Amino acid sequence: MVSYYYDKETGLYYLTTRYYDPEVGRFIxxxxxxxxxxxxxxGYNRYAYCNNNPxxxxxxxxxxxxxxxxxxxxxxxxxxxxAVAASVCTAGTAAGVIVAGAAxxxxxxxxxxxxxxxxxxxxxxxxxxxxxxxxxVTGTVSGAISGAVxxxxxxxxGQALANMAISGAMYALTTDDFNPEDFATSIMVGGFSGLAGxxxxxxx
Numbered sequence: 001m002v003s004y005y006y007d008k009e010t011g012l013y014y015l016t017t018r019y020y021d022p023e024v025g026r027f028i029x030x031x032x033x034x035x036x037x038x039x040x041x042x043g044y045n046r047y048a049y050c051n052n053n054p055x056x057x058x059x060x061x062x063x064x065x066x067x068x069x070x071x072x073x074x075x076x077x078x079x080x081x082x083a084v085a086a087s088v089c090t091a092g093t094a095a096g097v098i099v100a101g102a103a104x105x106x107x108x109x110x111x112x113x114x115x116x117x118x119x120x121x122x123x124x125x126x127x128x129x130x131x132x133x134x135x136x137v138t139g140t141v142s143g144a145i146s147g148a149v150x151x152x153x154x155x156x157x158g159q160a161l162a163n164m165a166i167s168g169a170m171y172a173l174t175t176d177d178f179n180p181e182d183f184a185t186s187i188m189v190g191g192f193s194g195l196a197g198x199x200x201x202x203x204x
Contacts, residue, residue, distance in 0.1 A: 105147015
């Protein structure tokens with residue numbers, strides 16, 4: 001379970017504010033009254049977990065649930081759709097141009113995202129190189145895809161949409177807790193990688 005601490009002795013999960021019992025699918029203590037939702041029937045149950053929908057949602061702190069798995073599924077579909085569209089649009093494009101765009105995009109994306117995540121790690125009291133390594137992996141993958149798309153015959157508008165979808169999807173697939181700032185950074189990195197890949201492919 002996302003962001004939870006499992007207690008082997010009790011068999012319960014600790015969610016920062018209270019404990020959750022997986023056997024009955026309920027919290028063992030009531031939620032704060034301020035989280036009640038009188039607009040829906042299940043909003044009155046202060047012991048319920050994720051509005052009785054643990055498959056599609058998760059509750060990292062025991063206070064409010066999120067559409068964790070739902071957005072990951074949406075992101076996966078988006079990645080597949082973009083990949084298919086790019087394949088169709090690049091059917092007549094030289095393979096060398098696409099490969100060059102992907103390679104340059106991967107390099108730029110990996111380094112850029114690596115530095116960003118490394119700095120964040122230091123700010124949070126961690127190690128720069130650990131953050132750099134984690135960021136480089138996702139940055140390289142999203143950068144390669146973005147670079148390949150940028151080197152394709154898609155116009156600027158199409159490339160912008162493709163890069164936004166790819167970067168956003170990669171972020172959603174690799175994170176547990178959505179953060180608007182990180183999401184925006186991911187999109188920006190994808191855009192820079194795509195532009196770099198397009199410019200590099202012009203020399204091939």
